[in-house]
Amino acid sequence: MIDRSYLRENPEEVRDAVENRGADVDVDELLELDERWRELKAKGDELRHERNQVSKRIGKLTGKENEEEREAAIEESKALKAELEEVEAEAADLKDELDERMLEVPNVPHETVPLGLEERHNVEDRRWGFDDLRVDADEVVPHYELGEELDIIDEGRGAKTTGSGFYFLKGDGARLEHALIQFMLDIHREQGYVDVFPPVPVTSEAMRGTGQFPKFVDDAYRLGGSNDEEYADDDLWLCPTAEVPVTNMYADDILLKEDLPLKHQAYSPNFRREAGEHGTETRGIVRVHQFNKVELVNFVEPEESYDRLEGLLEEAEEVLRRLELPYRILELCTGDLTFASAKTYDIEVWAPADDMDDGPEEGGRWLEVSSASNFEDFQARRAGLRYRPERHESAEYLHTLNASGLALPRVMVAILEYYQNEDGTVTVPEALRPYMDGQEVIEGHEKVGEAALGAGERE
RNA sequence: GCCAGGAUGGCCGAACGGUAAGGCGCACGCCUGGAAAGCGUGUUCCCUUUCGGGAUUCUGGGUUCAAAUCCCAGUCCUGGCGCCA
Numbered sequence: 012m013i014d015r016s017y018l019r020e021n022p023e024e025v026r027d028a029v030e031n032r033g034a035d036v037d038v039d040e041l042l043e044l045d046e047r048w049r050e051l052k053a054k055g056d057e058l059r060h061e062r063n064q065v066s067k068r069i070g071k072l073t074g075k076e077n078e079e080e081r082e083a084a085i086e087e088s089k090a091l092k093a094e095l096e097e098v099e100a101e102a103a104d105l106k107d108e109l110d111e112r113m114l115e116v117p118n119v120p121h122e123t124v125p126l127g128l129e130e131r132h133n134v135e136d137r138r139w140g141f142d143d144l145r146v147d148a149d150e151v152v153p154h155y156e157l158g159e160e161l162d163i164i165d166e167g168r169g170a171k172t173t174g175s176g177f178y179f180l181k182g183d184g185a186r187l188e189h190a191l192i193q194f195m196l197d198i199h200r201e202q203g204y205v206d207v208f209p210p211v212p213v214t215s216e217a218m219r220g221t222g223q224f225p226k227f228v229d230d231a232y233r234l235g236g237s238n239d240e241e242y243a244d245d246d247l248w249l250c251p252t253a254e255v256p257v258t259n260m261y262a263d264d265i266l267l268k269e270d271l272p273l274k275h276q277a278y279s280p281n282f283r284r285e286a287g288e289h290g291t292e293t294r295g296i297v298r299v300h301q302f303n304k305v306e307l308v309n310f311v312e313p314e315e316s317y318d319r320l321e322g323l324l325e326e327a328e329e330v331l332r333r334l335e336l337p338y339r340i341l342e343l344c345t346g347d348l349t350f351a352s353a354k355t356y357d358i359e360v361w362a363p364a365d366d367m368d369d370g371p372e373e374g375g376r377w378l379e380v381s382s383a384s385n386f387e388d389f390q391a392r393r394a395g396l397r398y399r400p401e402r403h404e405s406a407e408y409l410h411t412l413n414a415s416g417l418a419l420p421r422v423m424v425a426i427l428e429y430y431q432n433e434d435g436t437v438t439v440p441e442a443l444r445p446y447m448d449g450q451e452v453i454e455g456h457e458k459v460g461e462a463a464l465g466a467g468e469r470e
Numbered sequence: 471g472c473c474a475g476g477a478u479g480g481c482c483g484a485a486c487g488g489u490a491a492g493g494c495g496c497a498c499g500c501c502u503g504g505a506a507a508g509c510g511u512g513u514u515c516c517c518u519u520u521c522g523g524g525a526u527u528c529u530g531g532g533u534u535c536a537a538a539u540c541c542c543a544g545u546c547c548u549g550g551c552g553c554c555a
Contacts, residue, residue: 049516049517049518052516052517052524053517053518053523053524055524056516056517056518056523056524056525057523057524059523059524059525060522060523060524062535063489063523063524065535066488066489066535066536067488067489069488069535069536070488070489070536071488081535084535085535085536086535087535088535088536089535091535092535244529245544245545265480399480401496401497404496404497404513405513405514406480406514
């Protein structure tokens, strides 16, 4: 949430921000609401002041001799109360509406964010790992075909037990997943991250704290209710990213200056409805309803947040470097920023199989595996995340940042496609072998069941 | 799940229904040769240029002229019982 007094004092900046993002927010209406509320608030305060005076008098008017005066004062207090209730009720309604509307105002982009409303206005900063490629994109089999051939990814049976968009990993596939998780956690632990294993259900309140709610209710899985129904603060939802539980861990806390920067990493499953996302770009496990991710969350002092953003990006990139997977860094433009972010870098890994128009010259396509974002005090204000710069000073909002480090299925896609061999096996990246008991190649498994027999895939 | 007890400022901790003591910590000032002690001020949020005012005793309702205090509902914590991977 942006600061209301910032809005009041810098309406032009907010108006520009909203426009550059292509967001649908009426700033003038907000300003007017604020103005009207403040008027009523002042009026209510005045009335209440009068009433407090009268009330104090009543308390002192004891004994028989003051009986009459006392009764008169009580009458006066009653009259004031009636008037007060009217004014305050109206003020409360306005304040509720104002608060609600403020929750829908996106963050103000940092001045260094490229201007633009569309994806093509994102700026590519750099590429890594394209000098000596180990595959020719034209000959690579897509992961969804290879995964099925090797019987390490089973989408059909995932749909059977749960629904489309869910899948089983099996044998070396499942093992690769476990290996990647431990591998990533080890890297980030070296970088100073403290592990956290978060609860998976999160409250509406937590979802609001990080900025998922109220805007993106439709993307979440609700526990025990329909998304269309009204929700209460303590209703539960399945975690869409560990950012939610981990950032909200310290909600309404006051951290010490010495605690910062505080760096947490959290491995967790993530659940997203991904409503209406279908087609060739989403075949396989590129866009699914449940996936695992190691998330990096930072809590820092405001002055340091932009330096930390660069550091955070490096920390996330390190995973791809050690896996020796080619990737690029993208600076998102104003229109592509997420709701709560002031500045975001995307890390996109190269998946060579499916040739897309917006992919690199070498063929294949880019897959977003991480977004490193600085939210400044936007989430901190919503969630109540503060720190005390000096012991005697009052608490201030800190800055939060996060990045995936990384999203697992897409890394797996990149590995299955980039490390694919001509004989249809997959070489295990060297850095990952210690986590696979030294295994160097994934050769696949014999399929199970009569369907495989009928298809001639088994004798 | 049941029963009992609890929730007050950064922390500790008081308050017959009458308008939130006191202490600690921290900061600044006074005092001092310097320090300690002592004294003073400050140490939530909102409105207000200032002066000042309002709100705030876990949350939400209710009773009352007046609620930290009484009533109802909820959240969380503690203990006991029950259940249970």
